[in-house]
Amino acid sequence: MEKIITQCSSCQAKFKLGGDKIGKKIRCPKCKGVFVVNEIGVQAKPAPVPRPELPQPAPAPSTVETPPAAPSAEEPTATPAVEQEVVPLKDRPRPLKVADFFETQHTRFLPDQADGVNAHISYDITGEGGGQWTLIVKDGRCEIQAGGDPSAKTRAKMTAKTYLKLAQGKLDGRVAFMLGKIKLKGDKASVATVRGCFKVPEI
Secondary structure, three states, X not given: OOEEEEEOOOOOOEEEEEHHHOXXXXXXXXOOOXXXXXXXXXXXXOOOOOOOOOOOOOOOOOOOOOOOOOOOOOOOOOXXXXXXXXXXXXXXXXXXXXXXXXXXXXXXEOHHHHOOOOEEEEEEEEXXXXXXXXXXXXXXXXXXXEOOOOOXXXXXXEEHHHHHHHHOOOOOHHHHHHOOOOEXXXXXXXXHHHHOOEOOOOO
C-alpha cells in the first residue's frame, strides 16, 4: 500500500500513514490531539535495483562437419542450328539419284507461280535408289519431307527410273500416266499443277 506523509495540525509533527487514512480523524501519537489526515507528501517507492545479468555460456562448437556445397552445374549454352548448304545438282556425283532431286527441289521453287496452289503429295518411288518423300506446296511456300504421309491428298507411285526421266524433262507426265508408268490416288490434278511451280533443274 502507498504511504503518505501527514502533519498534525496541533503540534506540527510529521509522520507516515497508509494512504487509506486520508480524510479520517486520528489521534496524534505525540501530542494526543485529534486531527483530520491530510496528505502533504507521498513517499515514492524505491526504484527496483536491476539484477545483474548472468553471462550466457558460449555455444559449444559443433562437431558435425558441414559438407562443402556441390558446385553448381552450368547450364549448357544452346548452340544455334546451322543450316547446311545444299549442293546443287550440277555439282553432285554421277549418276544422279532420286534423293538428289528431292533434296534440291526447294531451291528450284518459284513462289510467284505457286499463288493459289494447295498441293500435298506423297511419293512412293520403287526400285533401286527409291524411297518415300512428301511434297507440300501451300500459301506460296514449299516443303519437302523425307518419308511418306498417309494423310496426303495425293499419292503417287512410280519406279526410280520413271521419276528420274520426269525430273530431267525427258518424259512427259501425262504420257507416263497414260502408259501406266505413274499410279495416282486422290487429287490427281495436283501432280500436274505443282510442275509449274518449279524451275527445270540444271544438271
